[in-house]
Amino acid sequence: VLAARAGEAWAQEAIFRRHAPMANGLAFRLMGRDADVDDLVQDAFVAAFARLNALDDPQAFAAWLGSIVVRTAGKMIRRRVLLERLGLRRKREPIDIDTIAARAAGPDVAAELRRTYERLEKLPAEQRIAFLLRRVEGMELEEVARATGVSLATAKRRIAAAQQAVERWADRERP
């Protein structure tokens, strides 16, 4: 990280290669679409390298990068919603989880994952991200608050709202 701060290209690439798998995974789970991953990862790394001097503890790069991915994902989702409302983007592009989930899970789990993401798509970006960080990434509430740049109370409120929405959908679908 220190060498990357000094503008050493090799160090920046080393950091990228070290953390790219984490960033790609997190980006995919937040966005639910493989097509969005590249843009999100690139945006996040560009922002991270540009602000490397602001990182107090070089050892904390991974967590710091994660928070940048999270915030960039939020912006990207909000931008996408805005474009949809303006009619500049096709609404509800299909979730493409199946092909990726099939490598790691059975078809029933893959179908359930897809349904869950389709439900989460309907949530506001901030609720969806807070929910995914808490329930999928397994972050503590304080970590969710830090990663999303909000207070603990706001993070709790967003997670609770998303949780209620998910439960409502589940109740409706229950036979």
Next chain:
Amino acid sequence: MNRSDFKNLVPLITESRLARQYAAIRERMPAKPPRRRGWLAWGVAMASLAALAFVLYRTAGGRSAGLVDEAVIESGPAGDLAHATAVTLADGSRVELGASTRARLTSARPRAIRIDLERGSVDIEATHVEGRTFVVGAGLYEVRVVGTHFAVRRDPGDQVTVRVDRGVVEVAANGASGETRRLAAGESWSAPDGASPRAPLPATEPPSGPLAAPPTTGPNAPAGAVPPGAVPPSVLPPASPASDTPAPMGPAGSMPMATRRDEGARELFDDAQRARADGRPYDAARAFDRLRRNFPHDPRAALSAFELGRLRLDALGDPRGAEEALRDAVALGSSSPFREDAEARRVEALWRMGDAAGCASARAAYLARWPNGTYRRAVELGCGDR
């Protein structure tokens, strides 16, 4: 459905995808231009130097010298025209920039010149001006000049090296200790960049270590230039046993070996990166291999061994060679951030070699060291236990 079902959701990450992502990132980075745009580096450097020379000229004419404070002097990588860039200050002192150097002219006042070296090397021929101070800052150290020819090199996070060809300089640790050391002609000194300023200054010309290379002979250090009491010339350290070819030897009296070594390693690393980006995995592997063997103490060595392992495993279909390189990556960088990655990929390499026992052993070692590691799931499924 539980959390692990979600956690297994990872996109397919291939080498080409990573290369594509990183290429896009580099395109958008405002960092120093890549090597192939050497003309741009040269242009920027020349523009900086022209502006600097112009303002220094005005300074010499009695105008306010404050205008030039904070001017940046930069040179391109080795091989570019910018490599040989030099500037003459208003008092006649000459500053020659080594490859890939970035320095800041913090003060260019008639009675105080200060250059802060951010990276790379400067070779300075300082004139003697009564009452004027001439200081080169290199991280936590300062080199104070009396009137001399000397060189300072700084590799951020690695090493600061000072070599004196003529005259006397004083090296001082910034901070509370304020300890200083005088270096006379023919002497050189080096210390870790970023070391605590309170720590005592290292002795001149340490007898061992990769940077101990005092040039005390040759055209820049005439016979008899070493004053009484100066440390006698020492011998360059032998090449590492891991090296299959000797490290390049610089001419006597030139910048210490560390410079040559660093430039060699950097060039090999850049060559490897270019070859990989151009879709030439064999060439990339060869360059990474040479780097790790010839420069085992370079900070890029462990990463090069790791990248070599990945190339052999993913692109060259050579799991046996990959296993060797990945093992070397662990040995070269036992505390490097790539150790976990290297050990995880080694499990895969051993399995693809058909070494089930070795695979199980490597897997157990990985899981013991990183019970919650990034690759735990993949490693657990390694060795055919699906």
